Amino acid sequence: MEYTRFExxxxxxxxxxxxxxxAPILIHVPEELYDPLDIAxxxxxxxxxxxxxxxxx
Numbered sequence: 001m002e003y004t005r006f007e008x009x010x011x012x013x014x015x016x017x018x019x020x021x022x023a024p025i026l027i028h029v030p031e032e033l034y035d036p037l038d039i040a041x042x043x044x045x046x047x048x049x050x051x052x053x054x055x056x057x
Contacts, residue, residue, distance in 0.1 A: 007053045008044070015049050016040035026050075 003011065019025060019036040026048045033039050043049050 001053070003053060011049060011051050011053070012037070012040045012044050014051060015043060 016036040016039070019039055025039060026043055027046055029039055029042055033042055040049070
């Protein structure tokens, strides 16, 4: 599914907040990534974030 820039921002922001509050990281990330936003972006690029978008019809 292709996401709009707004959906992408919402998904990454929500995941970064989860990580900042102590949620487990879903994949192995490189040592240089320690910021929750960078980790969320990395997870998004790898396609492992378990957040979906439900669009109204």
